[in-house]
Amino acid sequence: MENGEQEPFEDGDLEEDPALALQRLVDLTASRVTPVRTLRSCYRLVQELGAGTYGRVLLAQPRRGGPPVALKLLPRASASWATFLREFCVGRCVSSHPGLLSTLAPPLQSPRHYAFAQEFAPCGDLSGMLENRGLPELQLRRVGVQLAGALDFLHSRGLVHADVKPDNVLVFDRACRRIALGDFGLTRPEGCPAPAPPGPLPSAPPELCLLQPPDTLALRPELDSWGLGVLLFCAATACFPWSVALAPDPGFETFAGWLTACPQPAVPPQPWAQFSLAAQTLLRGLLALEPEKRSRPAAVLDWAGEPWVVVGARAEEEEEDFGGGGEEKGTGGEEEASLDEGSEEEEGAQMGTGS
Ligand SMILES: Nc1ncnc2c1ncn2[C@@H]1O[C@H](COP(=O)(O)OP(=O)(O)OP(=O)(O)O)[C@@H](O)[C@H]1O
Numbered sequence: 001m002e003n004g005e006q007e008p009f010e011d012g013d014l015e016e017d018p019a020l021a022l023q024r025l026v027d028l029t030a031s032r033v034t035p036v037r038t039l040r041s042c043y044r045l046v047q048e049l050g051a052g053t054y055g056r057v058l059l060a061q062p063r064r065g066g067p068p069v070a071l072k073l074l075p076r077a078s079a080s081w082a083t084f085l086r087e088f089c090v091g092r093c094v095s096s097h098p099g100l101l102s103t104l105a106p107p108l109q110s111p112r113h114y115a116f117a118q119e120f121a122p123c124g125d126l127s128g129m130l131e132n133r134g135l136p137e138l139q140l141r142r143v144g145v146q147l148a149g150a151l152d153f154l155h156s157r158g159l160v161h162a163d164v165k166p167d168n169v170l171v172f173d174r175a176c177r178r179i180a181l182g183d184f185g186l187t188r189p190e191g192c193p194a195p196a197p198p199g200p201l202p203s204a205p206p207e208l209c210l211l212q213p214p215d216t217l218a219l220r221p222e223l224d225s226w227g228l229g230v231l232l233f234c235a236a237t238a239c240f241p242w243s244v245a246l247a248p249d250p251g252f253e254t255f256a257g258w259l260t261a262c263p264q265p266a267v268p269p270q271p272w273a274q275f276s277l278a279a280q281t282l283l284r285g286l287l288a289l290e291p292e293k294r295s296r297p298a299a300v301l302d303w304a305g306e307p308w309v310v311v312g313a314r315a316e317e318e319e320e321d322f323g324g325g326g327e328e329k330g331t332g333g334e335e336e337a338s339l340d341e342g343s344e345e346e347e348g349a350q351m352g353t354g355s
Contacts, residue, residue: 017158018157018158018159018189018190019158019189019191019192022086022089022090022093022189025089025092025093026082026085026086026089029085029088029089029107030081030085032106032107033085033106033107033108033109033114034106034107034108034109035108035109035110036108036109036110037110037111038110039060039071039073039108039110039113039115041063042062042063042064042108043060043061043062043063043069043071043117044060044061044063045058045059045060045071046058046059046060046061046068047059049070049120049124050124050125052167052183054074054078054079054083054185055072055073055074055075055079055113056072056073057070057071057072057073058070058071058073059071059120060117062117067119067120068120069104069117069118069119069120070117070118070119070120070121071115071116071117071118072087072115072116072117072118073113073114073115074087074113074114074115075112075113076109076111076112076113076114077112079114081114083185084107084114084116085107087116087184087185087187088103088107088116090159090184090187091103091116091118091184092105093157093159094153094154094157094159094184097149097150097153097154098146098178098180099146099147099149099150099153099179099180099181100150100153100154100180100181100182101118101119101121101170101180101181101182101183102118102119102180103116103117103118103184104116104117104118104119118182119180121170121171121172121180121182122172122173123170123171123172123173123174124170124171125166125167125168125169125170125171126143126166126167126169126170126171126179126231126235127165127166127167127234128171129171129174130166130234130235130238131238132238133238134234134235134236134237134238134309135176135235135236137307137308137309138175139175139176140232140235140236140308140309141304141308142175142176142177142179143169143176143179143232143235144228144232144235144300144304144308145300145301145304146176146178146179146180147164147169147179147181147228147231147297147300148228148297148298148299148300148301149298150180150181151164151181151221151224151225151228151297152296152297152298154181154187154224155190155221155224155296155297158189158190159187159188159189159190160187160188160189160190160192160219160220160221160223160224161181161184161186161187161224161227162186162187162188162194162219162223162224162227163183163185163186163187163203163227164181164203164224164227164228164230164231165203165227165230165231166231166234166235167183168181168182168183169181169182169231170182188219189219190218190219190220190221191218191219191220192218192219193216193217193218193219194208194216194217194218194219194223195211195213195214195216196208196211196212196213196215196216197209197211200243200244200246201244202230202240202241202242202243202244202245203226203227203230203231203240204226204244204245205222205223205226205227205245205291206245206246206289207291208223209244209245209246210246220291221296221297222291222292222294223291224297225286225294225295225296225297226245226286226287226291226294228286228297228300229282229283229286229287230287232279232282232283232286232300232308233283236274236275236279236308236309237271237274241255241271242255254269254270254272255272255287256289257269258272259284259287259288259289260289268280274309274310275308275309275310276306276307276308276309276310278303278306278307278308279303279306279307279308279309281303282295282299282300282302282303282308285299286299
């Protein structure tokens with residue numbers, strides 16, 4: 001923290017009871033949020049990086065120097081103080097792991113926004129890299145291994161991410177030597193009640209899709225195993241295996257039929273036949289229909305030394321495509337970018353006009 005007081009975070013250690021420890025951190029952090037008249041007093045706001053359900057993420061250059069950051073803005077009109085503090089605290093607690101996006105102190109509040117900075121990923125999120133085609137074999141396995149390590153770390157701290165999907169994987173280089181899982185907005189201690197998803201989500205497991213509001217489900221790490229299985233499928237094929245993990249979705253029915261067929265067919269149905277036997281075994285484990293039978297994310301490591309995709313083996317030049325410099329986002333020119341109205345209206349001016 002900037003005020004020189006010791007920060008209440010101990011290298012990802014959430015102590016004996018993660019829920020109690022997280023609440024203690026939230027309580028301590030509440031008095032340490034720095035009020036600012038405008039975010040522009042601390043940052044030069046460069047461009048919008050993305051927007052989600054809860055807020056916007058801006059590329060920002062700290063005025064005191066240092067590398068550019070991704071500044072997450074949660075509008076005070078819609079985001080609760082507790083939600084903001086919890087997302088910031090979880091992010092700080094897990095920042096020591098390279099597979100989890102680092103969150104930077106201090107948390108800020110301006111008249112219209114709660115905000116905190118995270119390390120900036122120059123290649124954006126994984127869904128942006130999957131617009132036309134799946135990742136080449138090498139990158140695919142790099143993504144799998146890093147996410148397995150990240151989730152294993154999170155679970156060992158008693159936390160469940162609960163929102164593993166391509167949009168939440170940030171990419172630092174197009175060869176995927178470093179990727180990191182971000183967006184800890186839904187991350188909670190294991191055992192916390194999870195509500196039914198607001199609508200059909202392709203990354204949600206069957207037990208969550210079956211929930212009828214107001215019923216809830218206790219969060220378990222197996223939820224993230226399922227999310228990881230769906231994500232690996234997406235990363236390999238550039239599409240989701242189903243719209244929702246419920247019958248009568250045809251993609252889900254095909255998969256569930258393959259999983260439960262007795263005897264097993266010699267060749268799996270499409271689209272699963274494009275995976276190697278190693279990857280089929282991995283995906284069947286991560287995507288087991290019953291949560292208690294699901295593999296832990298670390299199962300990825302058992303299969304990381306073998307090819308995962310057999311059909312449409314990619315040409316070498318494609319691999320090189322992904323290894324190059326690519327379309328990294330920079331900090332732009334010297335001028336501040338003009339962003340949509342609504343970013344910091346309290347400042348009474350569009351970005352690009354003030355300093
Ligand atoms: N550190 C970062 N570096 C680069 N881009 C980022 C970074 N963080 C977020 N983004 C971009 O902003 C988008 C939204 O970020 P984030 O998922 O944190 O917001 P959200 O409102 O919580 O979204 P969601 O609706 O998925 O919950 C990401 O999908 C990504 O494209």
